[in-house]
Amino acid sequence: MNAKNFLYENLKNEFKSTTGLADDNYLINLTNDWMNDANNSTERFKTHQLYFPQANKILDMATGCGTFLFYGLLNGFDVEGVEPEKWKLEFLKKKIIEKNYPLDWEKKIFPSFGENLPFDDEYFDVCSTYQTLEHVSNVQECLVEMLRVTKKGGGLHIICPDYRSTFEGHYRISWLPLFPRPLAKIYLRLRGKNPNYLDTINYVTEKRIRIILNKIATEKNYNIKIINVKKQNYLSHPKVKNSSFLPYLYLVFASKIYLSKLCRSEVQTNMIVLKK
Secondary structure (H helix, E strand, C coil): CCCCHHHHHHHHHHHCCCCCCHHHHHHHHHHHHHHHCCCCHHHHHHHHHCCCCCCCEEECCCCCCCHHEEEEEHCHHHHHECCCCCCHHHHHHHHHCCCCHHHHHHEECCCCCCCCCCCCCEEEEEEEECCCCCCCCCHHHHHHHHHCCCCEEEEEEEEEECCCCCCCCCCCCEECCCHHHHHHHHHHHCCCCCCHHHHHCCCCCCCHHHHCCCCCHHHHCEEEEEEHHHHHHHCHHHHHHHHCCHHHHHHHHHHHHHHHCCCCCCCCCEEEEEEH
């Protein structure tokens, strides 16, 4: 079975065993996205280069289907990744072979978990994680490890759902902010979804992640600065920078975006953590 078909079949089986069957068009689009290493991760790297212009050695936590890791390697960055799922590790091998990537790129991928990263202290310039913290066993331990392996002058880039939103991206249904789990499970059953998968999801929010990061910084004596990327992008817009009042209207701008996503798509946390 070629890499694309292998990916499609495993995604189909994964959805069936977790959140419920996905429609075929959704699976096809997702498969095509995750086969597209050439430009799937462009925006993430643009963010890295904006905040960490000298960064070259990057950790992908977790690698998943490899689009971020391979995009980085294709563009001259020294990217390494961790990925615990066996079928994804097998898929990554298939992808390397079928796309004629250098075979030694397989050595860039480590079968490990975020709570125990197999790297020395201050090994990476940047640690990047996308849609992962909501799935880990222990959010705090992962953040401790990510900060540990990051050099001073570098930092973290964290993108994950914010569970104060009104859409659950894994089940792809409307959702109450921080939906109480007992009620959420009843709701999922009524919607014909598998409620057990909810037990594997952490209700991460930007506020909670900030609290954990500041706690770690105090305990480990790190000097960090946390930046809300969406807010910073707003403040950096030329119209906002040249205005005397627009910088104070960020909450209005953020509220408008929140309302536009109401019950239709998830709100994400997108933050940079500078390690000084």
